[in-house]
Amino acid sequence: MAVTGVVGVFALLQFIAYSTNWERFQLKHLPFSTRIWAGIMGAAGLAMCMLLIFATVGNSLTMVAWLLVALNLVIVAVAAVDLGSLPRAKHFSAERETSRIASLLKKQRVVLTITYKGPLAVHLTAKDDVPQQFLAVPEQFEINLDPRSRTTVHYEMEPTKRGSFSMDLVYLQVDSRLRFWKKIIKIPVHVAISVYPDMKQLAEYALLARTNRLSLVGVRRTRKVGQDHDFERLRDYTRDDNYKHIDWRSTARRRRLTVREFQTSQSQRIIFMVDCGRMMTNEAEGISLLDHAFNAMLMLSYVALRQGDSVGAILFSDRVHKFVPPKAGASQMNHLLHASYDQFPQFVESRYDEAFMHLRTNCRKRSLVVLITNVIDEVNSHQIEQYLTTLVGRHLPLGVLLRDERLFEAAETDKPYGTDLFRAAAAAEILTWRHHVLTDMSHKGVLAMDVFPEDLTANLVNQYLEIKARHLL
Template structure:
C-alpha cells in the first residue's frame, strides 16, 4: 500500500515539472527582493546546501521514486534557510565611532581609529571596511572581527593621502552573517568625518626638532647666517673657548651640567613674497606628486623658517589670473593663512599670465621684498617672460627665480647612447640643457637670483638660499 504523502508528491510531480519556470521564479524573486531592498545575499554554505538537491535530481533519470525524497530535502533546506534568515543582525546590533584628526599631510600616514560595539546578546562575526576616498590608500583596508556579546573593540588603520584638498568619509561598510552562516547582509553605518589634506606639514615639526638640537644639517640646511653680538636672542649652544664669558647662561649651564652660552642675531624684519605658478607648466609629476605639490611643500617650509626669524611672509597664487593673495605678515599665525590658501590649490591646464601676477604684485606690495617666483621653463616664450618680468623688479625688490628641473630631460642627456635613436635623444637633451643654463645665466646677469633644482629636492636649497640672503644682507 502506497504512502499517501508519497502519492501526493507523485501526483503533483508532473505539475511541478511542467511549471518549472514558475517554480524557479518563486525562488528567484524573493532572493532578488532581499538583495535589492535588504542587501541580503546567500552565503557559500547555503549555495552548497542548494547544490545537494540539484545533484539528487539527476537520480530521477534512473528512478522516479526518489522524487519524494528530493522534495523532502528541498523542504528541509527551505525551512532551515528561512529560520536562519531571521537571525541576521541589523544596524541596531552595532555601534561604530570613527576617531581621527581633522588635518592630514600629503603623502604622510594618517592614523584612523574605529571603535566597534556589539550591543546585541549574541556573538557576531563581521567583516569591516571604512569609506576611504579614492585619493587615499588605507592600510589595512579591511578587518575580520569576532565580537562577544555586549563587547567593544578598537581597530586602527592608516590613510595615506595622494592628493591635497577637503575630503569626506561617510559610512563604515560592514558585512554580517546569520547564526548558521547561510546568509550575509551588507550594512552601512553612518559616520561622517571631514579630513583636510594639507601640503607636507610634518617637515615643519621635523625642522623645529632638528633646530633645537642643532642638527639641521640632516635636512640639508646650512647655517650661513652671520651671528650678531647684540639685539635679538636666537638660541642656546655649548660653550667654546672663543666665546665671551658674559654671554654664559648660568641657569642653562646648571640644568644641562655643561657650560652653555646665548647666541644673538641682528634684528632684521624683512618681507618675503612667493609667486607660485599654478598653470599648465606645473602639472608635471615627480615622485608621485605634481610640481605644484613640491613647490607648496618648499614654500611652507621656507615660510616657517622665515617666520621664526621674525620676517613677514606673503603669497600670490596665479595661473591665467590671480587666484589667491595672502598679504605679507609676521608671526606664526601667518602659517595658518598660508596653509588654508594652499591646501585646495591645484594646477590648471591654462597658460600662466605672468603679466597679471607681476602687475598685481606691483599694486599690492610696494615695500622692498624678496620676491620668489617658482615656476617651470620649457620654451623660449615663457623663458623670455620670466626673465623680463624678474628683471623689472631689480632695484625695487630682490627677485629670486626658482626653476624646476625635468628628470627625463637630465636622464636622457646623461644616458650612454647604445644606438642612433638614443644618441639623437641625448644630443637634443644636451642642447636643451645648454639653453636652460643660458637662461639662468641671463637672469643673474640682469640682477636677479636664480635657483635650478629638482622638484623633490627643492626645500633645502631654497631655505639655504634664504639664509644666504640674510647673511649677506642683500635685502
C-alpha cells in the same frame, strides 16, 4: 517545483556574483542602508537545489524524484531558518577617532570602535569609508563579536591629494549563523578631513633647530657677512662660530664654551609667487610639482616668520587665485595653509603678466620675490626672464625652476643607441638651453635656482639664510 526552480536560478546568479566579487563593488555603491545576498554556503546550497531540480526532470513519479525534492526543500528550509539569524542594523553602532587635519603623504592613525548589542555571536568584515585619494593599510578587518560586546581596530591612512574630504559611513558585512547569507550594514559616522601640504616638516624643523641639528634635513649653517648687534640668546659654541662672540663669564659659570647669538635684521618681507598652471602638473615622488612647491613655501614661511619677517603669497595660473598679504606673526601660517591646501595644478597657460601686475599693485615695499615655476619652452622662459628682471632694484627677485628628472636620466644614458641616442641628444639640448636661461637671468641681477623637486625645500631655506647673512635684502 516551480518555487524551488525560481530559488535555484536566484542561487546561480548569487553564486556568480560571489565568485566575481560583486559584493566588494556593492560595498561602496549600495543604494540602501542594508542589502542581503547569499554567502558561500548559501550560494552553494541553493545552487545544489537547482541541480536537484534538473535531476528530477523526467523522473517526477519515481521514489528517487520525491527524495530529491524532499532534500531540495530541506536545503531551502535550512537557508530560510539561517536567514533569521542575521542580526539587525539597530544592533550595531560605530565610532571613528582620527584627526580632522592631515598632511599630504603622511600616515595618520584611525581608530574604529564597533559596538554590538545582539543576542548571538556574529562574524563580520568591517571596512571604513576611506576616500579614493587615500591609501589605507589594512583595508578591512575580519572580526568575531560575542553577544553584547564591542571591539576596537585601527589602521593607517595616507592621503595622496590635498583638499577637503569626508568619511561618512562604516560598512559591516555580517554573516549569518551557518554562513548561508551575508548582509551589508551601513552605519553613518561622519568626519570631515582637510588635507594640507606637509605640516609635519614644520614640527621636525623646530625640533632640530632647538637641538642645533638642522644639517639632518639639509639646512647648512651660513657664515654671516657683517654682524647684527641685537642680542638674542646664549648657546653652546660650534665650530663655525666666531671666537669674538664667546661669552667668557658664561663659559666659566657653565664650564662649557658659550657664545652670544645676535638677531638678524627683522621686518623684511618675502612674497611667494607660485605657478599653478600646466607646467606644474608633472609629478615627482608621487606628488605634483605644485605640492613640492607648497611644501617648500610653507617651510620657508615658517623659518622666516620665526626670524621676524613678513610673508605673503600670490597663487596664480591663468588668473590670480589667492593673494595673502605679507604679514608677520605665527597666525600668518594659518592664512598660508588655508590659501594653499585647496589649490591644484590646472591645464591652462599661466598668465605671468597678471601675476606680476598684481604684485606691482599690492606690494610696493622692497621684498624678496620668490617665483616657483617650471619652463620647457622659449615662450614661457622669455616671459619669466622679462618680468623678473623688471623687479631688479625695486625688489630682490629669486627665480626657482624645477627640474624634470626624466630629462637628466635621458641625457645621462650610458652608450645610447638607436632611439635612445636621439632621446639623449634632445634631452641634452633642452638642458643646455635651460642652463642658458638661468645664466641670462643671473647676469641681469636675478637670483636663480635650478633644483629637483624633492630637494627644493632644503635648498630654498639655505638660499634664504644666505640672503639674510649677506644682507642682500
